[in-house]
Amino acid sequence: MREEIPNPAAGDRHPGVETWISYHGGELADREAERLQRHLVACPACVSLVLDLDAFAAPPDGEDRASVSEFELAAAWKSMQATLADRQAPPRWFERRVGVPMALAASLLVGAAGLSLWGIEHRRAEAYSRPQVNLAIRDLEPNRATRSGGAPSPTVVRRDSYAALVMLPSRTFETYQAEILDARGRRVWSGSGLVAHPELGTLSLGLPPGFLAPGEYLVKLYGGEEKVPLEDDLPIRVIP
Amino acid sequence: MGVARTDEGRWPRPADSGARLERAIETFQAGRDLEASFRVIFELYYPVVLRFFRKRVISSDDQLDLTQETFLRVYKGLEGFRREARFGTWLFRIAHNTHLKWLRRQHSDDDVALPESDSEPGSRGTAEPAAIATGETALDDALSAERQRRLREAIDELPRQMRESTELRIYQELSYREIAVAMRLSVETVKVHLFQARKKLKKRLQDDFEIQI
Numbered sequence: 013m014r015e016e017i018p019n020p021a022a023g024d025r026h027p028g029v030e031t032w033i034s035y036h037g038g039e040l041a042d043r044e045a046e047r048l049q050r051h052l053v054a055c056p057a058c059v060s061l062v063l064d065l066d067a068f069a070a071p072p073d074g075e076d077r078a079s080v081s082e083f084e085l086a087a088a089w090k091s092m093q094a095t096l097a098d099r100q101a102p103p104r105w106f107e108r109r110v111g112v113p114m115a116l117a118a119s120l121l122v123g124a125a126g127l128s129l130w131g132i133e134h135r136r137a138e139a140y141s142r143p144q145v146n147l148a149i150r151d152l153e154p155n156r157a158t159r160s161g162g163a164p165s166p167t168v169v170r171r172d173s174y175a176a177l178v179m180l181p182s183r184t185f186e187t188y189q190a191e192i193l194d195a196r197g198r199r200v201w202s203g204s205g206l207v208a209h210p211e212l213g214t215l216s217l218g219l220p221p222g223f224l225a226p227g228e229y230l231v232k233l234y235g236g237e238e239k240v241p242l243e244d245d246l247p248i249r250v251i252p
Numbered sequence: 253m254g255v256a257r258t259d260e261g262r263w264p265r266p267a268d269s270g271a272r273l274e275r276a277i278e279t280f281q282a283g284r285d286l287e288a289s290f291r292v293i294f295e296l297y298y299p300v301v302l303r304f305f306r307k308r309v310i311s312s313d314d315q316l317d318l319t320q321e322t323f324l325r326v327y328k329g330l331e332g333f334r335r336e337a338r339f340g341t342w343l344f345r346i347a348h349n350t351h352l353k354w355l356r357r358q359h360s361d362d363d364v365a366l367p368e369s370d371s372e373p374g375s376r377g378t379a380e381p382a383a384i385a386t387g388e389t390a391l392d393d394a395l396s397a398e399r400q401r402r403l404r405e406a407i408d409e410l411p412r413q414m415r416e417s418t419e420l421r422i423y424q425e426l427s428y429r430e431i432a433v434a435m436r437l438s439v440e441t442v443k444v445h446l447f448q449a450r451k452k453l454k455k456r457l458q459d460d461f462e463i464q465i
Contacts (some may be wrong), residue, residue: 028300029348033341038436045436052434053419059426059434061348064304066433068297068344080299088298088316089291095320096327 023131026058027051036065081187166247171226175219175248181208183242185235188215196227204237224250269296277339280330290330297343304347314354322350387398406456410449413437417445418453 027035027048034040035048052059080088169175181188188206191199201223206215217231231246276292279285302321305315325346333342407418413435420426420434428446432439 029345033337033345037341037437049416049435053416053423056424058425059420060307062434063430064307065341065344067300067303067345068340069338070340079303083297085295086304088319089294091292091316092323093287095324097392187463 022115028056029061032062032065036062036069081205081207083187083203083207086177086205105223155183163216166228168249168251169219169224171224171250171252172221174221177217177219177231177248179215179231179233179246181215181219181235181242183235183240184208184213185240187236188242189234189239190215190217191234192224192230193230193232200224200229210220219248224248225251228252264439272296273339277330277333281333290327293326297340298323300340301343301347304344305351308351309354318347318350318354321354322347325350358395402457406453407449409456410452414445414449414452417442418449421446434461 030166031040035045040048052062085169165174167175167177186207187204188208189202189204190206194200203217206217208215215233227250229248229250231248233242233245234240235242256350272292273296276289276296279289279333280293298319302315302319307320309315322343326343329346334338377447407422409415410418415433417435417437420431426434428439428442431442435442437445
């Protein structure tokens, strides 16, 4: 018959994290390790903990990296930088090397580094602490004629509002690139590493308040790293 | 945007990652190139830490906040990190403690007492073997209660490691690799255990039903 197994459902305590670290590191006596293995068989939560511990302990590999897009990672790092700058007194790299010109350059960099990055950074901002109305959201099938048969009309975005553009690309790629061109065809922003929503197939792009001056713009999409042009242009009009 | 790839355009291999990590820690602790070296660490481990919180926290905002909080702690504590443990293990402790702290905050907001911290392996953790508790697996669907009982008895008669590997496979639906990690065995050993278990169970149950493990 089976030996007595700790039953977490019956209130038996889970071994502590330090115990699991020792177990994973092979530092326990056989008998203790066997006791813990019996616990694992009955405890998916502790199994999950051990598997996570193993993922942390091993050098990060490509599999882990593939779970986060380059785009997300860049956004997360930007957000991290902002947090360090906010919370620390001040971060040491600012302390040592950064004067006003560098700080100014950094702020300009944030402005230029990509619309997507704002999505996370602005989560902390005052504007994100309450619901916002009238976000310009467009479920886009670019270049598709309107119901009346005409060319797609521009998505209208107020300059002082945050706008989330949701785009449905016409072709499927692993990643996408996007550009925003002004009325003269000059590129005002570009970003890479966009990935489609796994189920909906949509791409999203956040336009922070004030990022674009009033005027006409075109959001262009490209597929893959080789930048295959897609006929998925989204006209937008920024109004004051 | 910002993430160094190898010349072939692939993510760095684990060996490369390990060497980069070591260099980054050394550089950071020496007080040189703090931002650049911390960024290397951040980019190497961000997916691992995020996945840790994705498994435990429902709100994606909270997942991101906790991931960031973990790295903030890493930044603050890295200077004092002594190489007595692997960096990854040290980071795991920080992530785990960050999660526990968050759970306490959540529970105090809800005015509900939280069990003692160190016995909280995961907020979503269930204490029941998944298949038995939920009845959601294909195996459960296919088997009657009587068949389950017979299977249970047959599994109980297997040698310890084989039995535990089989239980993890059937009731928690772990992959071979996950069983190997949990049981501290090689993947090959797990395969052999499961192969043998399948044979024994078939014989014991006299082909009454298919054993798929």
